[in-house]
């Protein structure tokens with residue numbers, strides 16, 4: 606299993622020969638100017654919620670690739686209205702087995718409105734079960750005690766937001782690692798806008814002190830999970 610970071614909360618996971626793209630916000634991000642969204646060609650696009658910094662390139666990439674979009678029911682209905690039918694709608698707490706493995710949609714504490722003002726349902730996170738690994742993608746969320754529900758999953762990796770202001774900051778993300786019982790974290794949702802700028806050296810030091818492995822990949826960088 607391999608992941609590539611595309612800035613903000615946009616990541617690709619490659620597993621079982623499939624490409625899963627999460628929360629595509631790439632072309633409006635000046636720091637991701639070297640990434641061409643037309644080269645991504647995902648098989649699936651997973652959408653955590655409707656905010657622009659998670660869906661800016663959703664329609665363009667879906668129309669390019671005809672990827673199946675995995676999202677909450679309200680975003681699925683919104684996509685149908687945009688003429689996109691290759692949608693797999695889920696809701697919080699539900700599991701479904703895809704050809705790459707299982708997806709569970711989990712709670713996130715945030716808000717969700719589509720770029721055109723339509724309601725986006727509840728915000729969500731995902732747990733991916735594939736190639737014998739378990740990976741949590743938190744989406745945009747506050748620290749929430751619901752994360753404790755993942756304690757017994759033996760997660761291998763977790764993608765956690767840590768830019769503060771709109772989501773958890775670094776200190777709450779470290780608390781979240783205890784709730785979810787996961788030692789390997791990839792940070793996201795930081796540095797894209799002035800209000801979510803973090804001190805990366807300080808964040809690394811805090812995670813080291815907490816005994817947790819933190820990766821902050823640069824945009825375009827890939828890691829084995």
Ligand code: NI
Nearest residue numbers: 654656715745
């Ligand atoms: Ni958001």
Ligand code: MN
Nearest residue numbers: 656658745771
């Ligand atoms: Mn966001």
